[in-house]
Amino acid sequence: MPNAIDVITAKRDGRRLSDDQIDWVLAAYTRGEVADEQMAALAMAILLNGMDADEIARWTQAMIDSGDVLALADVGRPLVDKHSTGGVGDKITLPLAPLVAACGAAVPQLSGRGLGHTGGTLDKLESIPGWRAALSLEEIAAQLSDVGAVICATTPTLAPADRKLYALRDVTGTVESIPLIASSIMSKKIAEGTGGLVLDVKVGSGAFMKTEPLARELAETMVRIGGAHGLATTAVLTDMSVPLGRAVGNALEVAESVEVLRGGGPADVVELTVALAREMLALAGIxxxxxxxxxxxxxxxxxxxxxxxxxxxxxSAPLPAATHVEPVLAERSGVLSRVDAMAVGMAAWRLGAGRARKEDAVQAAAGVLLLAGPGDEVEAGQPLLELHTDTPDAVPGARAALADGLVVSDEPAARGTLLLDTIRTR
Structure with missing residues (x-):
């Protein structure tokens, strides 16, 4: 029988964990038989020494086995899902799920809440009066059959080992481990029972993966896990150096998503929504x-x-509107050459759109509305963006976050390529 010390020291010393060790440690941790400090030590050892492909696949399976697998196969349409690694202004799930459903597939989108500078899909939707995130398995299946799309909170019995381990990683400096990120995402998606999965892997200042090599490694790892578990998986690398669209914040992003669904909206949001929809429909065989x-x-x-x-x-209900709106003005004339995603995301967070801890509340109406984008010519004194909040005292902190994130220069500038690469199951 394995024990926690042996598992920790094996990975500390750079050895491969056996299948029995992986199965035991995750099951025991879920039952409370392995202490948080022991799992924290193991997570740090994994961060420092990594895992090979077989270890990652087994770790993912053990997390799946810690809970239930949803049985959603009988909804009358092919099931296909999407996951984003998170970014600024990344409201793509909102128009994407109904679009793919309108094209004939079923989208079981089990989503989460935001933490830090990245927004959460559930937080955005909860700005709609009356909308609820928690659904039973029966409600999820019924909505998929009737509507073709559901965006809701994950169920408590889905990969509980991951939920417990993620909370621990968040407070122990081990979030950035690619094996742990990949297995966390994929365990939930595989347990969800979908037939195909498209991954939007962000790269750039507003993403968790700041460089393309790291984003590519994460994407390839997740696609490999999908293949090992019989789940057709496609990963699309997309730019997150600039916010997506013009709206960053919960109700602001819902409004922009509705604009897209009505046939308008910013070109980059439309481009990415359509690109991901095409990949999802291909996996669904439509x-x-x-x-x-x-x-x-x-x-x-x-x-x-x-x-x-x-x-x-x-x-049809009006969305919440901020009680305080304040512009940020261009200090000089020229070309807006930089709108940094991280700076904008941090500004929105400080205005109340995000949370520092999972238990924190968010302001539905808080956020940033961009009035100009990279490459636009601007005049001195022209509003570049608006700060929306119900707490005016937060505005100085938001302005400070933007200090180096908005650059007006004499040089022409334009946004780079949004779609960087696509990686598919081989």
């Missing part, structure tokens, strides 16, 4: 449908209305 045409026609918007109403939300 051909002959052009998601770009479906989106531009507004045909996905009724699915959005049904999806929100099915979870007791009122899609």
């Amino acid at each position: 051909t002959g449908v052009d998601p770009a045409q479906v989106l531009s026609s507004g045909a996905a918007y009724p699915v959005w209305e049904q999806m929100i109403a099915a979870q007791d939300g009122d899609p």
